[in-house]
Amino acid sequence: MAAPTVQPHHFVNGTFANGDGERIDVVNPTTEEIIAAVPAGTAAEADAAVAAAASAFESWAATPLAERVAAVQRINDGLRERAAELAATIVAEVGTPITFASKVQVTNPVGITAGVLAAVEAGALDPVTVGNSTIVREPIGVVAAITPWNFPLQQMVAKVTPALVAGNTVVLKPSEVAPLTASLLAHIIADAGLPAGVFNMVHGTGPVVGEALAAHPLVDMVSFTGSTRAGRRVAAVGAETVKKIALELGGKSASVALADADIVRAAKITVANCFMNNGQACSALTRLLVPADRHDEALEAAAAAAAKYVPGDPALESTRLGPAVSAAQRDRVVGYIRKGVEEGATLAAGGPDPVEGKGFFVRPTVFGNVKPDMTIAQEEIFGPVLSVLPYSDEADAVRIANGTQYGLAAGVFGADVDRAKAVAGQLRAGQVDINGAMFNTSAPFGGFKQSGNGREFGRFGLEEFTELKAVQI
16 A cells, blocks of 8 residues: 555644654554654644634634535535545554445545534524524634544544534644544645634644643633543543533443344344454444343354454455554553453453564454453453353343443344334433444434543534523513
8 A cells, every 4th residue: 555645744823834843653553664753742832723723713703604614515525535545544554444444434524524514504503592582502712622543534523524614713633643644634624725723733642732732721622532531631631721521432332132133143243343443443332242041142153253354454455354553552452352361251252362474463352251340341442352241131231231431332132123222222322223223424422421421423513512692682
């Protein structure tokens, strides 16, 4: 695969810049080669970006909505035009298989932006009359968007485009692990012709640039996607200036197969969901809950499904499982696999043994006879590792499914759809798919409990970037 065509630079006040500080290597997780170096942004560079955004806010907020819509539409057109380049870049810096990168990692952001624009068209930002009050939605101000590496384009677009169309100005801090996709997005936004300062981007680490943005008195909102641990820090720092904080954090999502479910189909779909993006998805269904008397059948089906996910070169269209994003991430996942073995779970597929050759690969792994209190059933692994847990009855299944600190997503499988809906209604999760339903980029996405607060996508994601004002007459 060709080398990335765009190198990472800051983008502040309408100008690309190399940055003044040190640089951080960007490593291709398949070849282990350095493919770029990203500026290690400083607090001063973050401050300059915030100042530019604050200066541009009043004029951008006053820009007619139709013009803001047209600008965001040009951004979405740019995403479509550069789709192949974006997909190849995600493969190079994240290790996502090219088919998934093309059909999901790039396609979803286009759908997300289209959904936001459709919500505007449907009147999401229009005034509402309540008695003698006119209720209006106004932009919050300067939005700091802090995004992860696993779905780099999707998570950036899910924050940037609704924030911009609502009239906010933005400072984006992308992950230093996947900065090339961010730089491509910055070029697309620059080509869309937004006024200087409306969109800004500063590369760097969370403890430096992210911390500076979260603490900055001129930042009115932080929209953060990442680990629960980092989200707690963002919330704590942001609380000092009482800014709005939206958090999309970790998950340990349960897939509940009811007694009347097609167990083989449930296992196959759950494995596919668990292993998508090389297992590096916060909403992945990483726990398969099955009736105790069907545990062995489910475990066999899951192991058979996992066997089809052979680690390989993500640039090949036939590859279904690429590497972990880094050596550190690979080692973290392998550590959890070892922990599962130590705690007595049944290893039905995969395991901790290294994959020969270059690349940060992990063997696709399935555990059976997992108890709800085991580490692998409680903590987010962020790798291709599925746990199969037996339950005694539906009440026990719901208890186990809800028995973690997370509540981002879930799945229910059952022949009786009404029964499946009833169980879905008892699950403490922001999204529940029934019988493998398709992902909807206009439906609200976000979690309960320590999976975060706030929602992204569609009308609900757009509203996150607004303030409500009541005007009485």
